Amino acid sequence: MVLIVVNVLSALLTLIYVTVVLFFRRGWLRILHFKNGDSKPVTKVSILIAARNEESKIAHTIQDILEQTYPSELWELIVVDDHSTDKTPDIVQSFADRGVKLLKLNEKEKLNSYKKKAISEAIQMAEGELIVTTDADCRMNKDWLTTIVSYYNENNLKLVSSPVIYNEEKSFFERLQTLEFLYLIGLGASSIGNRIPSTCNGANLAYRKDVFNELGGFRGIDDLASGDDELFLHKVASRYPDGIGFCKSAEAVVYTDAKANLKEFIRQRKRWASKSTRYKNKNIVLLGISIWAFNLIILVNLFLGIYNSLYFLSALLSLLLKLVAEWMFLSPVTAFAKRRELLWYLPLLTVIHIVYIIYIGIAGNSGKYVWKGRLVR
Numbered sequence: 001m002v003l004i005v006v007n008v009l010s011a012l013l014t015l016i017y018v019t020v021v022l023f024f025r026r027g028w029l030r031i032l033h034f035k036n037g038d039s040k041p042v043t044k045v046s047i048l049i050a051a052r053n054e055e056s057k058i059a060h061t062i063q064d065i066l067e068q069t070y071p072s073e074l075w076e077l078i079v080v081d082d083h084s085t086d087k088t089p090d091i092v093q094s095f096a097d098r099g100v101k102l103l104k105l106n107e108k109e110k111l112n113s114y115k116k117k118a119i120s121e122a123i124q125m126a127e128g129e130l131i132v133t134t135d136a137d138c139r140m141n142k143d144w145l146t147t148i149v150s151y152y153n154e155n156n157l158k159l160v161s162s163p164v165i166y167n168e169e170k171s172f173f174e175r176l177q178t179l180e181f182l183y184l185i186g187l188g189a190s191s192i193g194n195r196i197p198s199t200c201n202g203a204n205l206a207y208r209k210d211v212f213n214e215l216g217g218f219r220g221i222d223d224l225a226s227g228d229d230e231l232f233l234h235k236v237a238s239r240y241p242d243g244i245g246f247c248k249s250a251e252a253v254v255y256t257d258a259k260a261n262l263k264e265f266i267r268q269r270k271r272w273a274s275k276s277t278r279y280k281n282k283n284i285v286l287l288g289i290s291i292w293a294f295n296l297i298i299l300v301n302l303f304l305g306i307y308n309s310l311y312f313l314s315a316l317l318s319l320l321l322k323l324v325a326e327w328m329f330l331s332p333v334t335a336f337a338k339r340r341e342l343l344w345y346l347p348l349l350t351v352i353h354i355v356y357i358i359y360i361g362i363a364g365n366s367g368k369y370v371w372k373g374r375l376v377r
Helices: 002-030 058-066 088-093 114-125 144-155 172-193 209-214 230-239 262-273 282-304 309-337 340-363
Strands: 045-051 075-081 101-104 130-134 159-161 164-166 205-208 244-246 254-256 369-371 374-376
Touching: 002 172, 002 282, 002 309, 045 058, 045 114, 045 144, 058 075, 058 088, 075 088, 075 114, 088 101, 101 114, 114 209, 130 144, 130 209, 144 159, 144 205, 144 244, 159 172, 159 230, 164 172, 172 244, 172 309, 172 340, 205 209, 209 230, 230 244, 262 340, 282 309, 282 340, 309 340
Parallel strands: 045 075, 045 130, 075 101, 159 244, 164 254
Antiparallel strands: 130 205, 159 205, 369 374
16 A cells, blocks of 8 residues: 555656656747847946955956946946955955945844845945846856846846856866756746746846835845845746746856855755745745655655665656656756756766755755855844
């Protein structure tokens, strides 16, 4: 009886997972590649960076932004220093003669979300119609801003999510991260393509300033340290479900680095997972629980396979179908990123992902974590 129940549950969860991944593939393919038009730039843009202890990288990010082809009179760069203890503010200030603005956080009360505070403060002084956020450790090509603004204007959007990709990996572990991160970026894009926006990345995000103010900014989600991207995306989606787009263009990509070690990787993923219980769309929460249960049932079947080989065969079948579905999804996503060679790592990642999903699903929603040297929730 137990064997029948477990196998039926395993088959059901496998069917759900495969169907969902193929649905995401459909969403990715529905998004057309975007090419810049010939329209004259008119939109005023404010680029915002919240930075804390980024002295080794922030100068490169600022330099990339200063070299943008978008007319310099139509954009401004505001960097908010979040209580750095290194030379970050001094480096930012060294670009003051080139128009870079430095804002230092100086709040009196202790906060749980300093990043949301930093962005909110910067938006108050921002002069642009369109707010574009990125991180202090990102790199971008010279047409990055032009591409995103053109896409925003041509589609009359309220919020634009754009690609973030890891690059310059230094180890096998970092290459695995790159493939896994492409899976996440692809999921976020495809959810927009399917018109059920679920995730995005604040390292490459744009939204109208008036929409931010209209929705009360981060009010209602400011008790969590993270969520300046995904949770705000959900606020916009609830008011403007057709006003969100994904800029599928190589020119719109920002590049950043994978985590150098497992400890930092786990901290980052716990932070990302901590937002899931606050999603406005509970169907997305239910879907996440189903995916977590799918991975759990595979692990259970592998364990029970010690006593009965039928459980083991069930686990292998689920794994095989998982691998095929993920390959079908990641094939066009890695092609877009020009990283199809990473698909060789997929069989290993498919197996590792089982334990990872189970652990992060629990750890990310059960306590505090360290972010930027602070213990937050």
